[in-house]
Amino acid sequence: MIKAETFRGRTVAVFGLGRTGVTAALSLAAGGATVWAWDDNADSREAAEAQGVTLKDLKTADWLQVDDFVLSPGVPHHLPKPHWSAKKAKAANVPVICDIEILAREVAARAERQRPKIIAITGTNGKSTTTSLIGHILKSCGKDAQIGGNIGRGVLDLDRMHSGTYYVIELSSYQLERTQSLRANAAIFLNLSPDHLDRHGTLENYGLAKQAIFVNQTHEDTAVIGVDDDYGKALCTQMKVKNGRSIVPVSARRSLGHGVSVLGGKLFCNMSRKAHEICDLQEAKALEGRHNWQNAAAAYAAVSSLGLDAREIGEAILSFPGLAHRMETVGTLRNVRFVNDSKATNADAARQALASYENIFWIAGGVAKEGGIEPLADLFGNVRTAYLIGEAADDFGATLDESKKKWHDKKTLQMALLCATKDALESGVENPIVLLSPACASFDQFKNFEVRGDAFRTQVETLMGIETSDVPAPQEEEAA
Incomplete structure (x- = not known):
């Protein structure tokens, strides 16, 4: 665990x-802060207290004594409606931050030679794959790589920082809008939809929240x-005009005069006068699809900017086992x-798989995002039949009927x-x-997408254990 000593x-x-909340509370306390921790859920409070977290009812607390407020990224402080705790913080003029900001201050407080390298990743889709791939590359190249943030471990639960550490951090827009001090040695902006x-509130605000990943970079960073x-193209142009750092565009659709791109399935780096082939991504079984090729290009660009060997990076990309x-x-x-x-909790994420396969027997549904599956209509030709579940079934069915x-x-x-x-x-x-x-989101039937995916895997394993001739013909269930 990282001790939050800057809050002593x-x-x-x-x-x-x-x-992340429990880890933040323990980190702050270990660093010498007085921590008042609370949750609306009694079971969560009990579990946190059992781990050593000090509880205090924030509804009755004197907020004028509070210096900082760490609010879980999933709890709104503005739209669609501010949480009661956010209202109290605003009334007392207490700044709202998250665990990423705590980490950023701890890194900044270290002498330059003692700081870890930070690779930060954001984007609407592809964040987790790119983050995991970068962690795999670094570890394959013999580096001490720690992965956390919006994936895996909370950032304050990462191992002790030192000059040889690489922190690979996936960042959501929710985290970035509450982070002011983070400086990433390499920052990746994959896409926006x-x-x-x-x-x-608006796509513009969403994009601005994501762009915060670049704010504190210097000319030494990438x-x-x-x-x-289209959003990425415009952003790249804007940032080149501002200059001030190394900017590397990446593409899986076209050749770039300067940048990293994928052509015919092969990954090329063109950061000087000549393009160099890094590896053939068609051999990377865990990186199927053009979207994953862009993820690989982004991972290569970020890691190579930190001085790692191109050949070793290429070999590591091909050995990536994939993301659950x-x-x-x-x-x-x-x-x-x-x-x-x-x-794939939204249509844009599902697009990647629908575009990568043919003869699909598609299971979809849950809690739909705005727009449903209408943006996927151009890929319905790859689908043989759809099997709909959850709240979205009727709406998705109507789109498929069209x-x-x-x-x-x-x-x-x-x-x-x-x-x-x-x-x-x-x-x-x-x-x-x-x-x-x-x-779709999973919340109508499952706690989260991981539980949903694990249920699918378990059910598939059960089917695989049955003789093919004995696979039962589905009967109409009581709820069907």
């Missing part, structure tokens, strides 16, 4: 005692920008391949998987894919 002697309120607009979408719940092959039954893409695409409302993931498997086995098509790519 201060009184810090912490609301939200999940993974409409998401979380209930929280940010900004990596995906230019395969993101286009993850979890099994095969006869010629049917099962792919877990549970992390495209004259066959679909069934199966209510639950288990029934959808059974039906999709039976249909795929009997389809007679070459290499059918049973794909869980929900294009």
